[in-house]
Amino acid sequence: MEFSLDRFDLDAFVAATLAEDLGNPPRDVTSESVIPADARFSGVMDSRDAIAVAGLPIAAAFFRALDPSVEIEVLAGEGEAVAAGSDLMRLSGNARALLTAERSALNTVQHLSGIATLTRAYVEAIAGTGCALLDTRKTIPGLRALEKYATRMGGATNHRMGLWDAAMIKDNHVAVAGSVGEATRRAKAAGVTRIIVEVDRIDQIEPALAAGATHLLLDNMDADVLREAVGIVAGRVPTEASGGVTLETIRAKAETGVTYISVGRLTQSAPAVDIGLDFALA
Template sequence: MKELAVHNIDEQALETLIARAFEEDIRSGDVTTDSIVNPQKQAKAVWQSKDEGIVAGLPVARMVFQKLDSNLEWYPVVEDSSLIKPGADIVKIQGQARAVLTAERIALNLVQRISGIATITRKYVEAVKEYDTQILDTRKTVPGLRTLDKYAVAAGGGGNHRMGLFDLAMIKDNHIVAAGDIAKAVKNVRTNNPEIRIEVETKTLNQVKEALDAGADIIMLDNMNIDQMSEAVHLVGDSAETEASGGITLETVAKVAATGVDFISVGALTHSVAAFDISQQLQEIF
């Protein structure tokens, strides 16, 4: 089975995201911390887990803190993408006290979201580990956070689907209506973008046949039942890759994988995130 590419963190996009987060949260200054804490003071703090799961995004948090204190010392206790239990220390921090307090919430918000996505992704990956099927994310992400959401899925062991509208042609039902039929839609994309891979969303076996005849690289089996998916996979064979999508849950994902599909995309990985609970404890100011 071919794997779709894993997208790395775009550092420029990340720096822009962090700058926007600072503008949103801090703007002219942290009126509470700046009123209470002497700017010359240093602080030690520790992050602790209050959940069990995959903790990820620690390099992102470090960037947040070091934006306020470039000399801040960062001592990870666990590796990024590690499985941890409640009460575990995650990272120890030492730096300017104001920076440690002011950057806390932005850093935690990002890592808690990333870790939440990584944790649920790992559960899906574990559920299909007996099959030659890869769990994928979708474009159902918060605008501006896609780079981190995709990173989080990869940290949980999943794969990244297209990053956006520019790196894979996804012909969906409305595109088919606009073009007239599947064959015309595929032909139009091939003519205008001969190097791009093409995926076609299908809802029936007849559409699967049409997509196959049109030369689609990937055929999405959208909201099909298990019997339909099994028949579609058999029909496609090695002529294209297959992707199951639509309402797939942890309770059903193994049955879907058993049909032989190459990929299973799950929008809930990123559109219904349960944040991973982490706290920052100030240990000392000196």
């Protein structure tokens, strides 16, 4: 099963995660002492919750790292919505290896599917409005590529992957530069082509646009103010609602006509879903 992401080294991730669990020298004390070296297991990974699936190819990589001859059948597609009780993966191989890799594999799938599942709920909440859901940089250090992959599996669009791919001028940048317009002018003068400017007041919109903003982030505005802001921008640049967005408030914000809504809690606060792996002697 091929799996690759830009700026993500799957082999290094698997090796580092297993090393964290196995210690130095690497050892699974329980499996070594309880399970015969030549015992074989077969098992089924299943979801106890209704979920949007994400991370099965990564789980498979953990098992293959410890048992290259493991037999794996993936039963659900990435991004697929499955009901509680659905089987996700069947596998058969060396019992010690599968037990040693089990927790790392499950942790990854539970976390990524949790993000995808929460993301799917937000996407469904704004269905039909024409507004797109964006993720943010509020990710666990070291897991950004994976977590943003999971939001895509849930139906969101990746926003900035890092500090390198666009300027985002926020209140602290404005405080240092002196004004929204001055901060934006400096970014444009530096040759930056994508300039996202956060505004939290209506009177900041025209100065930001005049100075060269290519995208406006409308921060912590309620639906009425968002609607006014969208009218002022009048399609000159994309608009993004952000700040304090919940499942209860997102549709009203989407219906104001904003181009995007960004939600940090997709990666910051998504709960892990309940996925298990039950083994039996092969």
